[in-house]
Amino acid sequence: MNKKIRITISAAIAVIVIAAGGFSIYMVKRDKIAPNTIINGVDVGGLTKDEAKSKIKIFTEDTFNLEYNEKSYSIELKDIDFKYNLDKTVQDAYDVNRKEGTLKNMVSMLGSRFGHKENIYIATEYNQKKADNEIEEKTKEINKEKEDARFETSDGKTTLKKDVDGISVNIEKTRQNMENSLSKNKFESEVAVDTETAEITTSDLKGIDSVLGTSMTTFRMSDENRSHNIRVATEASSKVILKPGQEYSFNGVVGKRSAENGYKNAPVIMEGEMEQDLGGGVCQVSSTLYNAVLKSGLEIVNVKNHSIPSSYVGMGRDATVTDSGIDFVFKNPYKHNIYIQNYVSGDTIVCQVFGNSSDEQNVEITTSVIGVNAAQTKEVEKKDLEEGKKEVDKSPRNGYTVVTYRIFKDKNGKQIKKEKISTSYYPKRDGLVYVGTKPKEEEKPETKPEEKPSTGDENQATLDNETDKTTV
CATH class of the missing domain: 2.20.230 (Resuscitation-promoting factor rpfb fold)
Known part of the structure; x- marks a missing residue:
């Protein structure tokens, strides 16, 4: 391509650009909306604000539907103070190619002339707090707590219950979805949810199919603080998978018995005497677990008895634990995983050790x-x-x-x-x-006052007094 042709083409492009830019500037100066400006699918380019307002068609509904799993949850729009703001919508369209600096506006104007479309959505107004409350209330049935895989035993048969993911409605994202739909003059959108995977899944318990050992002890529910501590420690000590050769430390799993961890004051044994302290009752959990572990044939690494015989297990069958160092530790000696599952049912602590049926033991504990x-x-x-x-x-x-x-x-x-x-x-x-x-x-004998014989003067004095009262 020779130089003359290149100059001619460049000049032509420059003329087109200048002409397009000039036309765009002309439109801006005439208070017209920039070309290729779209409001809700309607081209309002080249129109004044009033012309654009009359051209836009907005449909209104009384309710907005939130959709989840083929189920609909309706929100009354009046309950969230919802309305469309057409004036702001048109103003947003009018501001295209006007609000930036001169150079940016010029580039945007040229883009508009050469086919770039600017989509403007309908401006909406609503009460955000009311919207969040409505979303939370209307969709609360969607929320579901996660459930770990667990074993259930009935009539000597063990069944594995599958894990369930937790589901919770993400209110902020759901509100944003609703706002986006309304800005497009649509009245339905999807409920946004967050999922939480269970900590213990069905695959984690693969190969575990039998109860190796179970132990149960009872407690007085009337002692509320002690009962509370038992529930906290039982839950904390549960849901643990031990691989072959792995050790279980009660203190390591349960953690410190502190108020921050939910423990309350209850009777504990201190130097052979009963005292009040945080975590009273936890040793009943460790002792119950100890007996389940004994029956399962697991290796006992460390165990220590109380300084006073316990009421809930026999002598030689208790396992004390303290924050200061005394711990109950056992080990999985088998070639398969084992699973510790503890829970409270009414006034009963239940501790169970699950494992592979090939590791079942016929065990007798004697003292x-x-x-x-x-x-x-x-x-x-x-x-x-x-x-x-x-x-x-x-x-x-x-x-x-x-x-x-x-x-x-x-x-x-x-x-x-x-x-x-x-x-x-x-x-x-x-x-x-x-x-x-x-x-x-020494007890002193009781003396009675002497009685004086009556002279009749007492009666006369009484009569005199009564006469005085009546004459007053």
């Missing part, structure tokens, strides 16, 4: 008291206590030494192995009784 340390009761004189009376300060409690064994048997009940699990020592507590030495006070 033997190998020592008894008889408690004594000491009597101490008390000067401010009346002679002959006694005050019990501490009741005596015998001490015991108990050995716990686990016996493994074959399917015919023949012993295969016997292992010593622990030696539990429960120290004695001597009693203390105060004996009164304060002498009794």
